Amino acid sequence: MFKNYLRIAFRNLFSNKVYGLLNILGLALSMTCGLLIFVLVKYHLSFDNFHKNANRIYQFVTEQHRETVSYTGSVPPAFAEAYRQDFGETGVVARAATYSETLVSYDLNKFIEDEGVSFVDPTYFDVFNFPLLTGKNMLAEPNTVLITTSLAKKYFGNEDPINKVIKIENRLNARITGVLKNLPGNTDQRAGIFISFKSVKNLDEFVGKEHNWNGITSVLKTYVRLLPGVSTANLEKQFPKYGENRKGSKNKHVYHMLPLQDRHFDARYGGTMEKRSLWILVFAGLFLIVTACLNFINLSTAQALRRSKEVGIRKALGSFRLQLFWQFLMETGLIVVMATLVAVVLGVLLLPNVNSLFGAKMSLASVIDIKLLAFIFGMILIVTFFAGSYPGLILSGFRPVLALKGKVSMQQVGSFNIRRILIVTQFAITLILIIGMLVITRQMQYTRQTDLGFNKDAILMVPMGADSLDANVTTLKNELMRQTGIQNVSVCFEAPSSWSNWNTNIHMVGDAEDEPFTVDVRAADEQYVSTFGLQLIAGRNLFPDSAARECIVNEMFIHKLNLKSPLELIDRQIKFNGDNQATIVGVVKNFHIRSLHDDIGAVMITPFRKFYQNFAVKLNMGQLTTTIPVIEKLWSARFPDKLFTYKFFDKQIAEFYETEETMLRLVSIFSVIAIFIGCLGLYGLVSFMVMQKTKEIGIRKVLGSSVGEILWIFGKEFAVLILVAFCLATPVAWWMMSTWLEDFKFHVALGPGMFVGAVGLTMIVAGLTVSFQSVKAAMMNPVRSLKME
Numbered sequence: 001m002f003k004n005y006l007r008i009a010f011r012n013l014f015s016n017k018v019y020g021l022l023n024i025l026g027l028a029l030s031m032t033c034g035l036l037i038f039v040l041v042k043y044h045l046s047f048d049n050f051h052k053n054a055n056r057i058y059q060f061v062t063e064q065h066r067e068t069v070s071y072t073g074s075v076p077p078a079f080a081e082a083y084r085q086d087f088g089e090t091g092v093v094a095r096a097a098t099y100s101e102t103l104v105s106y107d108l109n110k111f112i113e114d115e116g117v118s119f120v121d122p123t124y125f126d127v128f129n130f131p132l133l134t135g136k137n138m139l140a141e142p143n144t145v146l147i148t149t150s151l152a153k154k155y156f157g158n159e160d161p162i163n164k165v166i167k168i169e170n171r172l173n174a175r176i177t178g179v180l181k182n183l184p185g186n187t188d189q190r191a192g193i194f195i196s197f198k199s200v201k202n203l204d205e206f207v208g209k210e211h212n213w214n215g216i217t218s219v220l221k222t223y224v225r226l227l228p229g230v231s232t233a234n235l236e237k238q239f240p241k242y243g244e245n246r247k248g249s250k251n252k253h254v255y256h257m258l259p260l261q262d263r264h265f266d267a268r269y270g271g272t273m274e275k276r277s278l279w280i281l282v283f284a285g286l287f288l289i290v291t292a293c294l295n296f297i298n299l300s301t302a303q304a305l306r307r308s309k310e311v312g313i314r315k316a317l318g319s320f321r322l323q324l325f326w327q328f329l330m331e332t333g334l335i336v337v338m339a340t341l342v343a344v345v346l347g348v349l350l351l352p353n354v355n356s357l358f359g360a361k362m363s364l365a366s367v368i369d370i371k372l373l374a375f376i377f378g379m380i381l382i383v384t385f386f387a388g389s390y391p392g393l394i395l396s397g398f399r400p401v402l403a404l405k406g407k408v409s410m411q412q413v414g415s416f417n418i419r420r421i422l423i424v425t426q427f428a429i430t431l432i433l434i435i436g437m438l439v440i441t442r443q444m445q446y447t448r449q450t451d452l453g454f455n456k457d458a459i460l461m462v463p464m465g466a467d468s469l470d471a472n473v474t475t476l477k478n479e480l481m482r483q484t485g486i487q488n489v490s491v492c493f494e495a496p497s498s499w500s501n502w503n504t505n506i507h508m509v510g511d512a513e514d515e516p517f518t519v520d521v522r523a524a525d526e527q528y529v530s531t532f533g534l535q536l537i538a539g540r541n542l543f544p545d546s547a548a549r550e551c552i553v554n555e556m557f558i559h560k561l562n563l564k565s566p567l568e569l570i571d572r573q574i575k576f577n578g579d580n581q582a583t584i585v586g587v588v589k590n591f592h593i594r595s596l597h598d599d600i601g602a603v604m605i606t607p608f609r610k611f612y613q614n615f616a617v618k619l620n621m622g623q624l625t626t627t628i629p630v631i632e633k634l635w636s637a638r639f640p641d642k643l644f645t646y647k648f649f650d651k652q653i654a655e656f657y658e659t660e661e662t663m664l665r666l667v668s669i670f671s672v673i674a675i676f677i678g679c680l681g682l683y684g685l686v687s688f689m690v691m692q693k694t695k696e697i698g699i700r701k702v703l704g705s706s707v708g709e710i711l712w713i714f715g716k717e718f719a720v721l722i723l724v725a726f727c728l729a730t731p732v733a734w735w736m737m738s739t740w741l742e743d744f745k746f747h748v749a750l751g752p753g754m755f756v757g758a759v760g761l762t763m764i765v766a767g768l769t770v771s772f773q774s775v776k777a778a779m780m781n782p783v784r785s786l787k788m789e
Helices: 002-015 017-045 079-090 149-156 197-202 232-236 275-302 305-316 321-358 370-396 400-405 416-449 470-481 555-560 621-638 649-692 694-702 707-741 752-779 782-788
Strands: 057-065 069-072 091-099 102-106 109-113 117-120 132-135 144-148 165-168 172-180 193-196 220-226 252-259 459-463 486-492 502-508 518-523 536-539 550-554 573-576 580-588 603-606 614-619
Touching: 017 275, 017 321, 017 370, 017 649, 079 091, 079 220, 091 197, 102 149, 109 149, 117 197, 144 149, 149 172, 172 193, 172 197, 193 197, 232 252, 275 370, 275 416, 275 649, 321 370, 321 649, 416 649, 416 707, 416 752, 459 621, 459 649, 470 486, 470 614, 470 621, 550 555, 555 580, 555 603, 580 603, 614 621, 649 752, 707 752
Parallel strands: 117 193, 144 172, 518 603, 550 580
Antiparallel strands: 057 069, 057 220, 057 252, 091 117, 091 220, 102 109, 102 165, 132 172, 144 193, 165 172, 459 614, 486 614, 502 518, 502 573, 536 580, 550 603, 573 580
16 A cells, blocks of 8 residues: 555656656755754754753853943952852862963974963863863863863874973963863863963963952853752852952942853853844744745645546545545655755755854764754654645545546635735745845945944954064064055054953042943054044044053043043043053044944053054055065064964954854845745746636637736736735834844944835746746637636
């Protein structure tokens, strides 16, 4: 019986190749999306779950209450030791200070580790499960290091790495005492070099001050693995006393314990994938699969009249309705299995693209498991049942006498109004996706074209490293300034807009207390303003070599002090970052210090040599390719122990919006697939209409109707359906995109053009789809049309 069903299913499938191909293609595309989304969701949900007792590991985080509440995934350096003394019996505490893009040297070989190095307590490997393959964990001793297998192979080839010495940033020699198993892809810990925390003071004086409560740095993370039965709520009730250690500061700290399993999904504390985004992906994939199933139903029932005589003959020969139902379900199952095979092949081919798009590290071996196989099998069963049941019930329900006579009514193959509802629903959601795509595209254009308050083009950011000498820095700067392809050079902490920020409380000399707001400090020399094209609106620029005695502030600084004129601030003294003091000599126009997601804050620009980290080199646009090798040559002459690396400032700005760019690409892909599947539905509906109106078309042509008038019969039907879908989609899309834009402090306005563009694009695509069948019907000989009827 099963073989007979399968044989008939194959024969019917290939009897109408266009019908079979459209169904397979529509289902395959939607199932590919569903498969990749499942793999991606499973990957993110597994983050750091491989650690022993992962549900008992917590990260200490901070709420900072100032003008507004801000969040950071770190705590002050003194927190770890205070917790050990007060609550040491509750679990194991470990710190990790991670520095990205770090120079690592061995003999004459130099490497820039983009993922960086981590300075960790020896207890770090009691908290986390990163197995040691060879050697010993001797991180209790200073200047010792553990590295992963891949890095050992990279640095030393086949040599034994134990007891070999690597140099970090040309400042710290560390002896390798053990080799770790390579870190899995599903962890937020990326660095593969773990150095004794006792050595961190050689690289970072602030983190090395273990009793310091004044300040937080994002590089330092503190963790605890609690013993069974310990209540985090009871522990957090006792944390307010730690906030009291920051006496005299208006920056109030509230400390919390963030479960490790939640960290990856909490954007406030550095999480890279919010669960909301995963749910959006899940619903998008589900919608595409459901839409493909609905279109399968449309296409299947549109073919019903052509198969009515087949049903009549089978019933006349004794087939029961249940047998016919299972036969049609088998046909559906065959199509779904073929679509699934295509989806699996596409999924394997597209996995590297998914990794690139989402910054994931999924391998084929890591994604294939029993859960994936169960998902594929379940998807086949559900799609087969959902897509095949309704057509099977309709086709198997034909009365044999009427079927043999060819007198099956249109009502017997499904209500036309139900088809209209399905098409309207599909295109409503498709329009929502298209509107979303247009809005995101406009916002991304806005981020690239809006005036940020500084010049971002043709500026090269060259990291100088942690051990750079003032003499070499000054000499190299002067040499670069003499090159014809270079317009200007500044030495600074960071560019005007960057991820790295130095935030501090301030005190205006003469006032009774600190100001209620904080200031972002941009440590920089006197060339900073001209290199980045900042606009000076009052006072003057910094003098050369002012040695942190002068500073420039922005307009927002004046606004927060409630002053009416910039001139009121000139020559006033300001204390910042502890006991440092400077005179305000100028005011610049506001500029964006971070992305357009954030408000413009108060900024001060001041020379501070020990915090300089970058050369900012303004190049002549026409000489980019010839000037960069010159810069590298001069750099190598002054810093022979370093590797020359650089990044264009405009590329650095673009990194602020990687999440939005990813969303834009996803919405665009989903929109194209949704339009394609929707067009398949239109193809099924117009096929149905052509069969229904064959006689009407013939009569109209006999009475003198033109081809255009007949095409309008079909065109107006679908134009009305799309306009109804547009009316349903507009308020939903307006609400969704208004909510999305609220995440930007600076954004485009939602205008009617985006909505009109969406419906116009949909009309064009739908019109092309409808015309494929309707033109054939309109061009048909009316005599033939009437004979067919």
